Structure formats: C-alpha cells, structure tokens
Amino acid sequence: FSRYTGLIDKYRDYLPVHDDTRIISLAEGNTPLIRLHNIPKLLQKEVDIYVKYEGLNPTGSFKDRGMTMAITKAVEAGSRATVCASTGNTSASAAAYSARAGITAFVLIPEGKIALGKLAQAMMHGAVVIQIQGNFDDGMRLVKEVAEHAPITIVNSINPYRLQGQKTAAFEIVEALGRAPDYHCLPVGNAGNISAYWMGYTQFADIGIVNKRPKMCGYQASGAAPFLRGHPVAHPETVATAIRIGNPQSWDKAVNAQQESGGWFDEFTDEDILAAQKLLAEREGIFCEPASAIALAGAMKDINNGKIPEGSTVTCTLTGHGLKDPDTAIKQSTTPLIKVKAELEEVKAAVLQNMN
Numbered sequence: 001f002s003r004y005t006g007l008i009d010k011y012r013d014y015l016p017v018h019d020d021t022r023i024i025s026l027a028e029g030n031t032p033l034i035r036l037h038n039i040p041k042l043l044q045k046e047v048d049i050y051v052k053y054e055g056l057n058p059t060g061s062f063k064d065r066g067m068t069m070a071i072t073k074a075v076e077a078g079s080r081a082t083v084c085a086s087t088g089n090t091s092a093s094a095a096a097y098s099a100r101a102g103i104t105a106f107v108l109i110p111e112g113k114i115a116l117g118k119l120a121q122a123m124m125h126g127a128v129v130i131q132i133q134g135n136f137d138d139g140m141r142l143v144k145e146v147a148e149h150a151p152i153t154i155v156n157s158i159n160p161y162r163l164q165g166q167k168t169a170a171f172e173i174v175e176a177l178g179r180a181p182d183y184h185c186l187p188v189g190n191a192g193n194i195s196a197y198w199m200g201y202t203q204f205a206d207i208g209i210v211n212k213r214p215k216m217c218g219y220q221a222s223g224a225a226p227f228l229r230g231h232p233v234a235h236p237e238t239v240a241t242a243i244r245i246g247n248p249q250s251w252d253k254a255v256n257a258q259q260e261s262g263g264w265f266d267e268f269t270d271e272d273i274l275a276a277q278k279l280l281a282e283r284e285g286i287f288c289e290p291a292s293a294i295a296l297a298g299a300m301k302d303i304n305n306g307k308i309p310e311g312s313t314v315t316c317t318l319t320g321h322g323l324k325d326p327d328t329a330i331k332q333s334t335t336p337l338i339k340v341k342a343e344l345e346e347v348k349a350a351v352l353q354n355m356n
C-alpha cells in the first residue's frame, strides 16, 4: 500500500524542489478524469468527452495545485506572509495553505463580487480579508505595489511556482488516457491555467512521453473577454465571478499556447454558461461552478459545428466545485420546492404527481 501525499511528492522530478525541501501539502491533485456518458448522446456525435474534476481538490479548485508549490517555495525562502488578489478561489487556497504552513495570508477580494463559499473559506482559514472597492484587476495592481513595500510573497499566478504546480494536471490527464487528448478546453480568466497546461503537455512531449500535444481551446465570458477583443477590458462583468477579469496577467503565455497548439479562443454569454452548468449537473451528476462550465459550453459548441471533428478525444477542465457558489445555483434553478405537511398522504401525493 502507498498513501497519496500530493503532487509535489508524485512529480518531484519535474518540479523545482530539493530533496530536503519542506513540502506544504494537503494531498492535492490526483483528481478524477470522468468520461461523460449522456451529453455525447445528446449531441449525437461520436466523441469522447472527459472532464477533469478539479473541484475535488482540498479547497475545491485547481488553485491548490499551484498553491502547494507557491507556499512550499515561500516557506523555503523564509517568507512569513503571503498576499494575493482574487476572485475567490486563489484566496481560499492561499488561506488554507498559509494556515497549513503557519504563516499569514493577506487576500484582496472585490467587494460583493465573490461567491459565498469562497469568502467563507478565506475567513475560516484565518486569512486577513481585505475587500476592495474595485475589481480583480485593481486588486492585482495593488498587490504588486504593496509587495514592493512589505516583506510578503505574492502567490498569484505571476509567481512562477504557481504554474509549475498547475502543469501537473496535464501530466495526470496523459497518465489517465495513455496519451494527450486531441483538444483541451478550459476557461480563461487571468490566463495562468491555460499557460500551465501547455507547459505540462509540452514538457511531456519534449521528453517523449507523448508524441503530440492537444489543441488548446480557451473560453471567456462575453462581458470579460479581453482575448476576443484583442485588448484589456476596463469593466469586466459576468455571472461567472471567478473569471470576471479584464486584464489577464499571463496574456503572452496564453496567446502562445493557443497559437502554438493550433487552438482558439471563444466567448459565451452568461446564459450559455449557466445552461452548461445545469446540463452537466442534471445529465451527468457533476456539479461545477459557473466559470468551469464554460469549458463544456465551448466543447459542445465546437463539437456541434464540427470544429472539433468526430472521433476526437476532448478534455474539459472543471476548475472549481459547484458548492463554491450556492447562490447562483439556487437562483438559476427552476426546480420547484414542494412544501407539504409531515404526513404520508401529502408526501405520497407529491411523489405520485412527479413521477415521469
């Protein structure tokens, strides 16, 4: 028997750690790659769609992959505090891993524009939560400025160790499939994750573990789609608050991933995003947050229109767990809540009336 102890232990030969590095881990990574059964049937297309369910990481998002590396290296360098700007998931992860390491986490979040679960996490893990009257991009600018004036380590994805950790998701997909997928679909916000996946696939191609890399397909919310506009967006807006970002920090890396892979960027409305989230939950039993569902919205559109041809193997990263944002889920749900007396007759009637 061997106990899984996290992605740094597993992939240490591919990561910048030393034998004596003290690893800060919550046994992140090793998330399931789930094959969709019902949605491909709905599409009436011969495609294999897999979802990489990153919501099953310790704090419920893919950020833990990057955070185990960033916090490990911060501690190794003697840092006593971390800081990040966040739409919620980075702050939850930074708070948890900083707690694990015994150092202080400062998190800057956009006031009123963060999903409730994520705020609860930052608070529970004892982060210093600074709500700014501005958006993620304002927070990012302030974090860079404040780090010049205080002895704190930035743990946003501009910290190079973040992408190093996040690239391991591509390694896991290759191991699960026995090869790279043909297409990899994922949401793009600050653009770190698409860059990290491309690094991972490229590293495995360079050392001959795979002989080809996937086309990288990055999807953005229409109200926050700088890659579609070709320039930063001043006032990003979307129900998918995780990707409510107008000025992505990893712009060049993401464009490189898209171009070098022969992939593309596309955009979806809030309505499309929520419909994909609901479809996945209803038809496959998989609950992801709105931002994550855009990966599936993208895959479905591009499978339907033939851009992704039949016979393809497609992976979609579901970046965060649906439980992060219960408000949006409940608000969009049309499922009636049936109220009855605590009596057999009424419950029986409710059951019989709703059989289909």
Ligand code: F0G
Pocket (backbone or CB within 6 Å): 061, 063, 085, 086, 087, 088, 089, 090, 091, 157, 187, 188, 189, 190, 191, 192, 193, 194, 242, 243, 289, 291, 292, 319, 320
């Ligand atoms: N999906 C979710 C659930 C996210 O939280 C994020 C980013 C993304 C997708 C986009 O990934 O930024 O690497 O392109 N969330 C960051 C945060 C910005 O602060 O939690 P990206």
